[in-house]
Amino acid sequence: MSGKRSLIRSGTTVDQMVRAIGDRIVTGFLRPGEKLDETSLAARFDVSRTPVREALGQLSAMGLVERRPNRGAIVAVVTQEHLASMFESMAELEAICARFSAARMTSGERRSLEIEHQSSARLVQLGAEEDYEYFNTEFHTRLYRGAHNAHIYEMTVMTRSRLAPFRRAQFMLPGRLAKSWQEHDAIVTAIMRGDGNAAGKAAKDHVSIVSEASAVFALGEQPKGARTTMPVTAS
Amino acid sequence: MSGKRSLIRSGTTVDQMVRAIGDRIVTGFLRPGEKLDETSLAARFDVSRTPVREALGQLSAMGLVERRPNRGAIVAVVTQEHLASMFESMAELEAICARFSAARMTSGERRSLEIEHQSSARLVQLGAEEDYEYFNTEFHTRLYRGAHNAHIYEMTVMTRSRLAPFRRAQFMLPGRLAKSWQEHDAIVTAIMRGDGNAAGKAAKDHVSIVSEASAVFALGEQPKGARTTMPVTAS
């Protein structure tokens, strides 16, 4: 049946499925432990099971999905222990990025980092949590890029994705916004000074604090059965 | 055609294919840039194209192969730059592992590490390069495990696999064996002392030296299709 794939943006069908399903996991729309039925997914996205299967395989290789042979796939369930290990890794990775950034950022990168960071102060004053969240992501991405190391960049971004479902409410905690900005400030200052060790330490502390806040939050809401009802608009 | 799956080990056919093809890449049997033809691979392993395709997809997600839509898959070609970034990452990751190991290894783990390390001295005297290579891998794996952090373990092992093709000849260099052992010794000593910083530094230095040796080697034999493609990480 199917006319034409209405939502072709880029890449093959499999790529689209990886993004579509991956996004839904990362954004928490699909919750850990939730069953990923090949047939339903295929129907929902109006493709055959083959690309869905391939996508699930790739997501499994990325650690976002867990596959039990002959027993279907579920959104990866991370134990408290594994979650902690990812947060800890994140802190270490960010520390590396900050340390490298202090040593390697071009003057252009340093300038942008500082400017963006300063302008984000406004968002803190306004209490614009959503906008600040966006800036926050940008800020950290700048650090990852500034390290000028493609592989560390990959690992860091990957780890961040896998942690995303557990971090979304981090700014809900009162006063978190201002504190976050101050921590960013410490990182930026150290980088501008070219002090790699200080930058690394500041970044590690920053992430560690976020981790604790998020971990507390994550403990609160455990996955429950959920369904997926939503039109198939590309992300 | 032929009867039942006689070849490899356990798991689904796709898993077997991932291991089979992945091994051949990691061991250098398939060289960077080499074309991975679905039909040939399917015939070679006596399966249909479907599991081969899924395997290639997963290997692509792991970064071991590169897929060009509608144009087939090749063994991932890493640029000198990306290779350097992986070696650097490896040094950082090993440093973390060593640092954590110094703080977290159980007494049993410490004991085994020391014992195995000491007994490997014999292999150095004998100049048993192949056996030492095996011990070397074991030694590093102990460090990764000793860090007691599942996610860092994953990243480290993954990075090591991707570097494997470029490290095979690291012990060819004269005197490398003895030097390697001494470097291991520095790591072990620091860990036994519980000195995380020293352990981390020793590990980083160790890996860096190996990296340089390997990089020199890798430069010598550039594979044919040497195009430069940066892996694009989805966001």
Place this chain on the structure above:
DNA sequence: CAGCGGGCAACTGCATGCACTTTCTGCCTT
């Protein structure tokens, strides 16, 4: 002789079909 273009062969991408495995259900046994 170089350049160009059409057609063919090879290959990838996806859909569909079938076999096998797991899981659920309801009936039968004890």
Place this chain on the structure above:
DNA sequence: AAGGCAGAAAGTGCATGCAGTTGCCCGCTG
């Protein structure tokens, strides 16, 4: 009434088929 066990239903795993794309070869033209 509980346990368990057939049989069916659901769902996964792989093979095969077909359509679309890419790349190549070869003849044609200037």
